[in-house]
């Protein structure tokens with residue numbers, strides 16, 4: 001045992017008190033005990049050739065063996081829990097309060113056993129045994145709570161499925177076929193919805209075996225802990241907002257003189273559908289691909305110019321200090337000029353996108 005070392009909770013137990021020094025003396029005792037094996041029966045024992053003093057010299061070695069036995073027994077009983085706790089530590093962020101307390105407890109234990117008076121070792125072990133379990137129970141409660149918040153339960157999972165097939169989403173997916181629409185809003189929405197994972201299989205018994213959910217591998221360290229249910233409600237609202245804003249954008253572009261001219265060229269059925277939309281100010285339901293195609297044709301005279309919100313922010317705010325009205329206006333105008341360089345201003349339609357590295361490559365519509 002001492003040659004290989006006994007690792008417990010990341011601590012080498014060979015360093016307990018003066019156990020290593022004592023262990024060296026065991027070699028002598030071993031030779032002595034082997035020589036005693038010859039006295040294998042009471043009859044032979046009568047011929048024992050050792051004096052009492054020679055035997056008592058080795059009594060200390062026998063005590064050392066007893067202590068080693070205690071260490072081994074302790075590791076056998078508590079090793080799995082200690083290993084579990086070490087793993088649990090890696091699941092939470094390093095600055096988490098539970099992690100800090102567990103680390104402090106381990107350090108305390110390490111210095112306690114280093115300086116421990118060997119005969120008092122069993123007591124020290126007993127004290128530690130009493131600390132490990134509560135830490136484990138506390139983690140299980142903590143993890144269950146974070147897991148419940150971050151993951152969708154049965155009901156929220158159903159809400160997510162409903163959102164995935166929501167008619168509003170289908171409308172947006174169709175409209176995304178129109179160049180002028182800020183498609184990134186749709187992509188963001190879809191990514192956020194896909195990022196919500198469902199898991200309702202986790203039990204405390206699972207966690208008792210391993211500190212990570214075996215069903216979804218949830219790690220609070222790397223994932224947002226905004227409650228899944230709250231996120232779903234936000235997404236539902238986002239869907240409404242995006243539909244409203246896309247509808248307004250479509251209507252505004254349809255009122256454009258360039259577009260009006262194109263409307264006259266549409267097939268009568270399509271022209272009627274677009275006219276109905278303008279009159280009612282609400283999208284047809286269901287929204288079919290013919291309607292989308294009609295809008296594409298109507299907007300074919302317009303040029304989409306993608307612009308980055310980040311870029312605009314840098315231009316207007318950046319690291320400049322306080323600005324006068326004219327300075328601010330000047331910055332904005334030169335930004336617009338750069339954006340529209342070589343474009344027909346009448347036909348250009350600026351679509352703002354939130355990415356930091358948008359390219360400003362402009363695409364002709366249609």
Ligand SMILES: [Zn+2]
Nearest residue numbers: 199213215216
């Ligand atoms: Zn899970």
